[in-house]
Amino acid sequence: MGFGVASEVIVESGVCLVQEAFQKLMAVQERLTESVDLVVPGRMLLKEGMLNKCSRRGLDRRIFFLFNDCLMQCSVVAGSFKLKHKQALMGMRVDIPTVTDIPNAFSIISTQQKSFMVSASSSEERDEWFQVLSAAIKEQSRKLHSLKRQSSQILDTVEEVGAQAPVWLPDSSATMCMECGRQFTALRRRHHCRGCGRILCGDCSRNKAFLKFMKREDRVCDLCYFKLKGLWPLHVMEKKGDPRDAAAQKAQGVRDIKAHTEGAQKIGYLYCRKGGKGGWVRQWLQLKDLALYFFKAHEDVKACDSKPLPGYNVGEASKNEARDREWVIKVFHSTLKSDLLFLSAESEEDYLSWMDSLSKATRGEK
Numbered sequence: 001m002g003f004g005v006a007s008e009v010i011v012e013s014g015v016c017l018v019q020e021a022f023q024k025l026m027a028v029q030e031r032l033t034e035s036v037d038l039v040v041p042g043r044m045l046l047k048e049g050m051l052n053k054c055s056r057r058g059l060d061r062r063i064f065f066l067f068n069d070c071l072m073q074c075s076v077v078a079g080s081f082k083l084k085h086k087q088a089l090m091g092m093r094v095d096i097p098t099v100t101d102i103p104n105a106f107s108i109i110s111t112q113q114k115s116f117m118v119s120a121s122s123s124e125e126r127d128e129w130f131q132v133l134s135a136a137i138k139e140q141s142r143k144l145h146s147l148k149r150q151s152s153q154i155l156d157t158v159e160e161v162g163a164q165a166p167v168w169l170p171d172s173s174a175t176m177c178m179e180c181g182r183q184f185t186a187l188r189r190r191h192h193c194r195g196c197g198r199i200l201c202g203d204c205s206r207n208k209a210f211l212k213f214m215k216r217e218d219r220v221c222d223l224c225y226f227k228l229k230g231l232w233p234l235h236v237m238e239k240k241g242d243p244r245d246a247a248a249q250k251a252q253g254v255r256d257i258k259a260h261t262e263g264a265q266k267i268g269y270l271y272c273r274k275g276g277k278g279g280w281v282r283q284w285l286q287l288k289d290l291a292l293y294f295f296k297a298h299e300d301v302k303a304c305d306s307k308p309l310p311g312y313n314v315g316e317a318s319k320n321e322a323r324d325r326e327w328v329i330k331v332f333h334s335t336l337k338s339d340l341l342f343l344s345a346e347s348e349e350d351y352l353s354w355m356d357s358l359s360k361a362t363r364g365e366k
Helices: 003-029 123-152 222-228 245-251 348-362
Strands: 045-055 058-067 070-077 080-088 092-095 105-110 116-119 207-211 216-220 266-274 281-288 291-295 305-308 312-316 328-333 340-344
Touching (some): 003 045, 045 123, 058 123, 105 123, 216 222, 266 348, 291 348, 328 348
Antiparallel strands (some): 045 058, 045 116, 058 070, 092 105, 105 116, 207 216, 266 281, 281 291, 291 305, 312 328, 328 340
16 A cells, blocks of 8 residues: 555544544534533543432432543433533542442542532443543543643743833733633733733732833733742642632633644634624634634634534635625535534635635545
8 A cells, every 4th residue: 555545544534533523422412402512623422321320319310421521411301411510521530439338339529510429330330431531531631731831831932031021912912811711801801911911810910020121020920920030940820729720720621722823724814604694703713623713812822612624514605695795705514504604804815725724624634
């Protein structure tokens, strides 16, 4: 088998795996009675099955879905799934109690959300759930620590913080804190770090440190503070007792991707319209790893929405669909007729470039 043929086989196998993962997620989502966005880039269904959840009233029969980033439990009502609880794997661990009057039981313990005990139908089933869940938690923890290391390396390229005035990012370039990812509101205001110029919330810029170019102390972010105090490098996000921890961990997930990431196939502003109704909204888009990420601004540290592209089709929108706009791309699904996305470029060059990149992504090509 030649190299070219082998490469085609590998690409085709990868596309099949992505489409299979997508179809599994859609099969679960279509049976949910609540509106829950399960289909997000990178998410995979690892295991599902019936377990008994232990409560004060006794044992409640539930169906559990284990994804690579969260665990979801539902009750089964007339063939549909009613969501009872969904929690992230981050901060979770599993344990088999040594003493209990409930057969084949194991505990799911969370430092951030609910902890509870479940019972399987056999010891073999319990052990299988225990092993798969433990492996998923370990992998999620590995990814989190990798993110923390990346965070600690942000200022490594800066020779000396505070030696000269940084360039402040415009307020419009970020709709959320560039440290913890929480959205700015009328109460949660924007603050600029005087050391690096980033935009942060009040909690992430509450420290003050002496800056040479100002010849006095002023507000700085945690990263600049630790560097100015000579405590660098430190795992800043591992500080215990930080009131931002719960919010920061809640924000973690598959959409925790920055508006500018290495390896993105395409980035830029487009006008977006979802579905057949609604108006156009200008958003920053990033095409990466066969998924399209949406940001409110180009310096945001977390996507506000995402769409996996394998299984979708890309084409030119009709005049009625374009609504008096030029260069409009239509992203649609052959079976999910209501799942429509329209993207309008600001030039023919951008239109052709985005059309080519999106078409490749829908075919599983990078």
